[in-house]
Amino acid sequence: xxxxxxxDYSDITTGYLxxxxxxxxxxxxxxxxxxxxxxxxxxxxxxxxxxxDIIHTLIHKDDPVMTWTVYDxxxxxxxxxxxxxxxxxxxxxxxxxxxxxxxxxPSTLGISNAAAFGAGFGIMILGGGVMSAQTVNNPYTVTVAxxxxxxxxxxxxxxxxxxxxxxxxxVILAGVAIGAIFSSAHGFLQYFASEATLSTxxxxxxxxxxxxxxxxxxIIFFALLMAFVYFFYKRWDYNAMEAGDDMAGGLGVNIRNTxxxxxxxxxxxxxxxxxxxxxxxxxxxxxxxxxxxxxxSDYRYRLVGSALVGATVMLVSNIFAAHVLPAAIGTSxxxxxxxxxxxxxxxxxxxxxxxxxxx
Amino acid sequence: MLKVDGLSFSxxxxxxxxxxxxxxxxxxxxSILGPNGVGKTTMMRCMCGILKPDGGSITIDGKExxxxxxxxxxxxxxxVPQTVPRVHMTVYDSVLLGRKPxxxxxxxxxxxxxxxxxxxxxxxxxxxxxxxxxxxxxxxxKVQIARAIxxxxxxxxxxxxxxxxxxxxxxxxxxxxxxxxxxxxxxxVMTMHDINLSSYYSDVLVFVKDGRMEACGGREIIxxxxxxxxxxxxxxxxxxxxxxxxxxxxxxxxRAAREHICDHIHPHSAADHIFTGRPNRTGxxxx
Numbered sequence: 001x002x003x004x005x006x007x008d009y010s011d012i013t014t015g016y017l018x019x020x021x022x023x024x025x026x027x028x029x030x031x032x033x034x035x036x037x038x039x040x041x042x043x044x045x046x047x048x049x050x051x052x053d054i055i056h057t058l059i060h061k062d063d064p065v066m067t068w069t070v071y072d073x074x075x076x077x078x079x080x081x082x083x084x085x086x087x088x089x090x091x092x093x094x095x096x097x098x099x100x101x102x103x104x105x106p107s108t109l110g111i112s113n114a115a116a117f118g119a120g121f122g123i124m125i126l127g128g129g130v131m132s133a134q135t136v137n138n139p140y141t142v143t144v145a146x147x148x149x150x151x152x153x154x155x156x157x158x159x160x161x162x163x164x165x166x167x168x169x170x171v172i173l174a175g176v177a178i179g180a181i182f183s184s185a186h187g188f189l190q191y192f193a194s195e196a197t198l199s200t201x202x203x204x205x206x207x208x209x210x211x212x213x214x215x216x217x218x219i220i221f222f223a224l225l226m227a228f229v230y231f232f233y234k235r236w237d238y239n240a241m242e243a244g245d246d247m248a249g250g251l252g253v254n255i256r257n258t259x260x261x262x263x264x265x266x267x268x269x270x271x272x273x274x275x276x277x278x279x280x281x282x283x284x285x286x287x288x289x290x291x292x293x294x295x296x297s298d299y300r301y302r303l304v305g306s307a308l309v310g311a312t313v314m315l316v317s318n319i320f321a322a323h324v325l326p327a328a329i330g331t332s333x334x335x336x337x338x339x340x341x342x343x344x345x346x347x348x349x350x351x352x353x354x355x356x357x358x359x
Numbered sequence: 360m361l362k363v364d365g366l367s368f369s370x371x372x373x374x375x376x377x378x379x380x381x382x383x384x385x386x387x388x389x390s391i392l393g394p395n396g397v398g399k400t401t402m403m404r405c406m407c408g409i410l411k412p413d414g415g416s417i418t419i420d421g422k423e424x425x426x427x428x429x430x431x432x433x434x435x436x437x438x439v440p441q442t443v444p445r446v447h448m449t450v451y452d453s454v455l456l457g458r459k460p461x462x463x464x465x466x467x468x469x470x471x472x473x474x475x476x477x478x479x480x481x482x483x484x485x486x487x488x489x490x491x492x493x494x495x496x497x498x499x500x501k502v503q504i505a506r507a508i509x510x511x512x513x514x515x516x517x518x519x520x521x522x523x524x525x526x527x528x529x530x531x532x533x534x535x536x537x538x539x540x541x542x543x544x545x546x547x548v549m550t551m552h553d554i555n556l557s558s559y560y561s562d563v564l565v566f567v568k569d570g571r572m573e574a575c576g577g578r579e580i581i582x583x584x585x586x587x588x589x590x591x592x593x594x595x596x597x598x599x600x601x602x603x604x605x606x607x608x609x610x611x612x613x614r615a616a617r618e619h620i621c622d623h624i625h626p627h628s629a630a631d632h633i634f635t636g637r638p639n640r641t642g643x644x645x646x
Contacts, residue, residue, distance in 0.1 A: 016474075236459045251460060
């Protein structure tokens, strides 16, 4: 064991603090990027607005037309992109840690499949209605049905954990099984649905920011806020759990409680996002990986980083879905399709990068 | 300091540990030895509060471990598991994790000072900002021990600390543990497979078979009969100074290994090849 002087360990601390500043700078840069992308998205579209007009309207709200365009027409989708992207990035990050599986994401537990089935059930069986102006006739019924079934899937997973054990493998296998069951049940509904009902079910399934409104935003916001506060409070536990259950236990973590509570909170937030916006794939998977590669696994920075990268991925996807593609092909597409189109190749690139790093 | 009395544990109907008792004082190193699957790691998990024992008591400085909160236990007892996944985290952050039982809202200057000292003590200063998934096995083991140092506990548990290390790194690791025990005045408990390594570096040896304690004491308890009873293997015990050295007489399959060894090297010479002397504080060997 080396003898160490005060100067030696001061140098080590100084070096560490410098590295920490880099991580903080990354978070500040991502926050700035989210802000810039938000302004760019507000500016894009039919109405001609300068950035000065946008900022003036955001602060003063003195021009009714501009206020309507910014606040009622464009801002809800942008806020929804930021909130949903943050929620998916955040929950994906936590789930990858507590399940110690790089493939874990909000959709791993079958919650999205369950919510999609719930929505289909609400539309077809509970009379949620057929598609009209890119929404359903009775959105409340559909929303409640989607949320109830999302929470049913969480309940079944928790029951399976209680009956077996709380190991990451059990949780993931239970999630895969639940997802498969709800997916086949959803297929069953679609098979017997009329053409109009089928198109409504299929449209709902695609994650779309067009469902965003000032009514559902506060619900997503408070769910996200609650989850963030809880996850941030538990950041040291998640760091310890990344080093394995034995290490976490030795560092004073109540592994079973932390894993189960983390799953419940993640599932709840995911269920709310899927319920209001539909299935948005890959954001919860790739955002934590990008952050992990850039600033490491430390949850003290990774949580905020994953939320901001998730928001960025959603905003960029939204620009493609709502502005770039309409200009090219004449119609907008649901943002969920774009996140998968972007997410797939990005994830493959991460895997290749990871492989080359190990070699 | 650490007292284990009548420790028992079962997985369902299968009794894994049955009445294990031993104690270790400040500045002592204890090795728990026995064949694979006898419950050594389970014993560690019970002592660390990860598993709840069926019976018996574990106390640190007279206080029952089961009465401590998780954080209080972590402040009294640090655990270095056998296998630790290599996450994409810097060496410094990995060692800083040892401060988890002390951190409330944020790390303090004291936490950073203790972490930096632990990093420096283990000679990891130059690697402090390197990611642990990019360092060697020996360096990674140092990180685990540095983390345990940063945890500032009275008792340190190491589950097979020399697992997967070459002979040089095995001795380096054991020397680090010995130095840590003498420098910091802690008590170290290790599960081990190598009897020679254990007898060389430990003050107390605990032999376990089928969940029961076969023998407990200093290195003088190592006899061919004990090794035969615990491992089912015939050995010679050669006295090399005050340190006993185990040389196998035959393998469990009955192959005459002893003759094979004796054909080439005299047992005393073999012992000389294994150990050339006890390590001193600078890591060099005394002759």
